[in-house]
Amino acid sequence: MSRNDFNFILNSIKDKISKKDTVFRKAVSPEERLAVTLRFLATGDSFTSLQYLFKISKQLISEIIPDVCRAIIDCLKDHVKMPSTCNEWKSIADAFNETWNFPNCIGAVDGKHVILQAPINSGSEFFNYKSQFSIVLMAVADADYNFIFVNIGAQGRISDGGVFKNSLIGRKMEVPYVLLGDAAFPLNEHIMKPYSGIHPVGSPKRIFNYRLSRARRVVENAFGIAASVFRVLRKPMLLQPEKAELVVMTVVTLHNFLRRSNTSRNLYTPTGSVDYVQNGEIISGYWRNDQQEMASLLPLQNIPRRTKLIAQEIREEFTEYFCTCGSVPWQNYYN
Structure with missing residues (x-):
C-alpha cells in the first residue's frame, strides 16, 4: 500500500x-x-x-x-458492490469476452473455507468436510480480478451449492448470462462448469474446458492474491465467527481498493503475480508456488449432482460456439 x-x-x-x-x-x-x-x-x-x-x-x-x-x-463499501444497471452488467460481460474469450459471462464464482478455531458452544455447526471448523467465503469476480459480490459467514457444514442458492445473487439470477464455476458447483442454466473426465486434445469438450478454465482463473487469482498479501487468511483465525466475518470482508474490500488505486495497484499486484496467457499458454502467477496458502483457505467440497437437461444444452451451445465462429488460434493445441 x-x-x-x-x-x-x-x-x-x-x-x-x-x-x-x-x-x-x-x-x-x-x-x-x-x-x-x-x-x-x-x-x-x-x-x-x-x-x-x-x-x-x-x-x-x-x-x-x-x-x-x-x-x-x-x-470503502462502494468498492465491493454488484452492478445495478444493465449497462454495468454488460460492461462486465464485454470484458470477459474481450479479455478471456468467453461471451455472455458476468463473473467467475468460487468459494473457500476460512478455517477458525472451534467457536464457543457451536457444536458441529461450523464443522466442515475436512473435520475442521470454518466459515465459507463465496465470491464472484469480474474480468479484472475484482470481487463484485461476496457472501461471508455460512457455516462450514453447508455445501457450496447451498451457500450459492441462498445468497443474494443466487436468488436473483434470472438473466440470460452465466457465471463460471469449477467442478464443485452444480451445472444449471446460470452456472457453467467443466465437462467431467479426460478428453482428447482438440476435442470439443476439451476445448470448452480450456476456455472455461481460462476465464474462471480470475476468481482463483483474486483469492490467491488476497491470501498472498493478507496472510491472516493463511492461518486458522483465533476469532469468533462474527469477528472473522469482519476480517474477511475487510480483506475483500482492501483487495478491490488496492487493485483500483493508481498508486498501489503495482505494489499490490506486481508483474507476474497473476496468471497470464502467452502464445496460448497459461503462465501461472507466483502465488500458486506458495502452497502454504492452501493450509487454511480450503476449496469447497465436490458433491455429485443431477443436471437438468436445459443446462446441458446451454453448455453444448457454448461448446459448439468455441469450436466454430468463436474459436481462437491456440485452443486446439491446449493440453
Missing part, C-alpha cells in the same frame, strides 16, 4: 475510530489503530505478538481491530 492510500484510508475513517483522552491515560491515536489493524491483516500475528510490537495491550487490540475493520468496510 502506498503512503498516499494509507493517508486516504486514515482520513476517511479517522472520525469513526478516534477516542478521547481521559485523566488516566492518553488514547491510542487513529494512525496507530489503523497501523495495528493492517499489520494484523498482513501477517495474521496473534494479539499477544502485536502487543509487544505496538506497546498496546492485547485486550485493547482485540477491541481496536473489529472497530477499524467496521470503519474500513463502511467507508
Whole structure:
C-alpha cells in the first residue's frame, strides 16, 4: 500500500475510530489503530505478538481491530458492490469476452473455507468436510480480478451449492448470462462448469474446458492474491465467527481498493503475480508456488449432482460456439 492510500484510508475513517483522552491515560491515536489493524491483516500475528510490537495491550487490540475493520468496510463499501444497471452488467460481460474469450459471462464464482478455531458452544455447526471448523467465503469476480459480490459467514457444514442458492445473487439470477464455476458447483442454466473426465486434445469438450478454465482463473487469482498479501487468511483465525466475518470482508474490500488505486495497484499486484496467457499458454502467477496458502483457505467440497437437461444444452451451445465462429488460434493445441 502506498503512503498516499494509507493517508486516504486514515482520513476517511479517522472520525469513526478516534477516542478521547481521559485523566488516566492518553488514547491510542487513529494512525496507530489503523497501523495495528493492517499489520494484523498482513501477517495474521496473534494479539499477544502485536502487543509487544505496538506497546498496546492485547485486550485493547482485540477491541481496536473489529472497530477499524467496521470503519474500513463502511467507508470503502462502494468498492465491493454488484452492478445495478444493465449497462454495468454488460460492461462486465464485454470484458470477459474481450479479455478471456468467453461471451455472455458476468463473473467467475468460487468459494473457500476460512478455517477458525472451534467457536464457543457451536457444536458441529461450523464443522466442515475436512473435520475442521470454518466459515465459507463465496465470491464472484469480474474480468479484472475484482470481487463484485461476496457472501461471508455460512457455516462450514453447508455445501457450496447451498451457500450459492441462498445468497443474494443466487436468488436473483434470472438473466440470460452465466457465471463460471469449477467442478464443485452444480451445472444449471446460470452456472457453467467443466465437462467431467479426460478428453482428447482438440476435442470439443476439451476445448470448452480450456476456455472455461481460462476465464474462471480470475476468481482463483483474486483469492490467491488476497491470501498472498493478507496472510491472516493463511492461518486458522483465533476469532469468533462474527469477528472473522469482519476480517474477511475487510480483506475483500482492501483487495478491490488496492487493485483500483493508481498508486498501489503495482505494489499490490506486481508483474507476474497473476496468471497470464502467452502464445496460448497459461503462465501461472507466483502465488500458486506458495502452497502454504492452501493450509487454511480450503476449496469447497465436490458433491455429485443431477443436471437438468436445459443446462446441458446451454453448455453444448457454448461448446459448439468455441469450436466454430468463436474459436481462437491456440485452443486446439491446449493440453
